Amino acid sequence: MTPSPLLPALTARAEAVAHSRTSGCPCGATRTLADRPDATVVRHADTVAKAHAPNSTPADLTPRLTAATRLPGLLLSPFTPTPVDLHGRLVTFWPYGAPVDPADPDAAPWEAAATLLARLHRTPAPTALPPMRGPVKAALALARLRTAAQKAATNTDLPAGTTAVLRAWDTLPAWARAQAPQPDGSTLCHGDLHLGQLVRHPAPHGPWLLIDVDDLGVGVPAWDLGRPAAWYACGLLPPDEWDRFLTAYRAAGGPAVPADGDPWPALDVPARALTVQTAARAITKALAEGRLLDEVEQCLVDACDRMASVPPELMQGHAK
Template sequence: MTADTLLPALTAAARHAAHPATAAPCPCDAGDALLADRDDGTVVRHGDIVAKAHAPDTDPAALALRLSVAAGLPGVLLSPLTPASAGLLGRRVTLWPYGGPVDPDTPDAAPWEAAATLLARLHRAPAPDGLPPMRGPAKAARAIARLRAAGPHPAAVPVLRAWGALPGWARAEAPMPDVTTLCHGDLHLGQLVRHPAPDGPWLLIDVDDLGVGDPTWDLARPAAWYACGLLPTDEWLRFLTAYRAAGGPAVPADGDPWSALDVAARALTVQTAALAVAKSVAADRPLDEVQLAVVDACDRMSSAPPELTQGFAT
């Protein structure tokens, strides 16, 4: 199935959800917008409705459990419009209300406190029986597989060396240390929206990686950015302080957080670097400044002991 086939069908699904009693053509002035088109999902918007076609290998039963979690945690996760996914051209499709995203052009207004508080509330919520493992480590392993398939590149050497030094759970080769905590699995600022837009409360979105596991993974991306020198100290501390204030269980209530965060932060750094190098090879272009920073951090990991109090950038 190609995008030429999927996109019109997905857009039609969003339009039908917005106007279920109206035949085509669409009776409103709302335009259609492609919000995302990646291997792991295609997302379109029509007015206040968003339709998402999940990855082709999505397990319908696991997705149903994840949707039930979202529906059962209003105020933490954006609730789906329907309790189950539908089939469309071999893909599972879900419908959601539109939420206003974080504005990338105003980094000073990034909702770090909201993200941290929502994470803490998620981590403290009970997980339903049968919920599959959080998919963060599996995504990191796929990034490494993509790097290895991309072909030779000098930057791949320190990335793969750093990957090999991680414990098995961070490489999806062994059970996670925590297999009971409810986790998001892929937390970054793109996973927050305001609903209703534009001034409603912040909510977490994207349940594809939701599951039980080690909650340190959900803090790992901002921790890694901080450790790599890409996130200012004050923003990192805003995030960490808000998470602790909300009773988040991933780190100690006070003192040094790195004894808990070090492994997951290293894993997210390796994942980020692996994807950067793979994309660089595919596009035949050099790494940019940010991408070089995460590759350099991978190189430093080889000589830096774990659980550094200041992260692994120094």
Template sequence: MTALLPALTAQAKLRAHRTPDCACDAPHGVLADRPDAMVVRHADVVAKAHAPGTPEPALTARLAAAAHPGLADTLLAPLSAQPARLHDRLVTLWPYGAPVDRDDPDAAPWEEVATLLARLHRTPHAGLALPLPPMRGPEKAARAVARLRATAPHPAASPVERAWGVLPAWARDEAPYPGPPHLCHGDLHLGQLVRTPADRWLLIDIDDLGTGDPAWDLARPAAWYACGLLLPEEWTRFLNAYRAAGGPAVPADGADPWPVLDVPARALTVQTAALAITKAVAGERALDEVEETFVDACRRMAAVPPDLAPTGTK
């Protein structure tokens, strides 16, 4: 990581100013530094080093989708259609966009993100430049459970495992999604939204973009709502805006959306609880109140099998 940071910063400077040695006072800094991603900004350019081992063909197909004219009002377009390689990591370049203000939750753009999701889900994936892989939502949930199993024993792990075990195979990344596939983001939350200089909200982070169940993109806010962590009025704003924009993941006629949201929301709840326990064990600390909320939800889910809606309803 030490050698990667200056090299990544030099890439951003090179794209912004055509020199890797710029000493200007343009806005700059590290936006993210995690094992799965390092992101830096210089001026109006953002450089991202993707997770080690990221398959280049899949990332190239996802970049092509983000650059497709048919998604110009939905996804932030990359500055280059091909990833570069730095220190054995694939690197992509992007224009900078302002993120959602975490200190102003009342201004959270629920309607905007719902409308963007509906546009994404309505876009025919067959018309994109390159075939897309499956979206990585179930894969990431399965990886979270695998990490939980590899960590030291914890008393909260048992209900999480039981809740995972009652999910259908496709939601555990053990079988293909059985329904009609749609273009999906794969890891939707408010942190995946930026406002451009043209004053437009767009979705970012294509690492999990692909085809699959569009309800997965609604699953995180649905899970937070079900756990009492998202206000009913915020959930209603989000769901109503998605329906108004023609989103195909839930019934358009105002019918109960939960039969199609139940399985993905359960999977995201398990994923969140599994990661929380793993981090708590690594930090040698107790679960906090929010983390306990997700574990408690897993206890309830393990006792009640999921409501499996017919895949034709999606």
């Protein structure tokens, strides 16, 4: 992948901010933590600079950053809630936090993630916020799949798995496809929860905090449980890890599911939506790389094929 042309300027800005904040800042190398079309992230010493997605606007991002500064025990706080413009991209600056170690799955902080989510869902939004962006991101993933599939199609045949994913998507209620307002307009949600969204701050042994506020907003809290629920339903998350996560969420008073009994009526739609989104991304990526789906990606597509034949359970009181 070709490095982002923004990378040199972002690196220089991260170094400048780090030096301005710390007297005698060690001038070690600046590391690139992520370089994707939707985000470029670099670290210099204990300062992290993030260039947000090209379509990010101050009107959407600033209230989310403001919320992070007002919820320091839940979300990592930026140095300032005001993003800066760097070559047409909004950039923010953050303290460095130690991420989850992907090489040590046994140490995955499922209880910490669940407890933070429950606390977030029980906390009133500290400022006016837009809807959380989970359904919008899912819809974008499906739109990209359709575009990629049309380009790759031979005659009238779609790439393998595409039809199953599109059929599963069409079974979802309108709000989960971002075609109608979310049925909950007041609960504070992260919008894109997975273990990569947790860091320890101060690093390396501080408390766990949630990061990445780009999708933060108000909406259906069950969406934040949707990805681990989807992994569990697809057989990609062991039952004991799912039980740890769900039990900790309930113990912390999380409102997304009942305190006991079957959680699936609340989780079914978000889990399906996240499965479809992830499968759509997998096919799009495989098409771009000219390869077949790997075992995990095929598992997600197979789940979509099964879902398309079984209508989702709708949350009580929430219509299609």
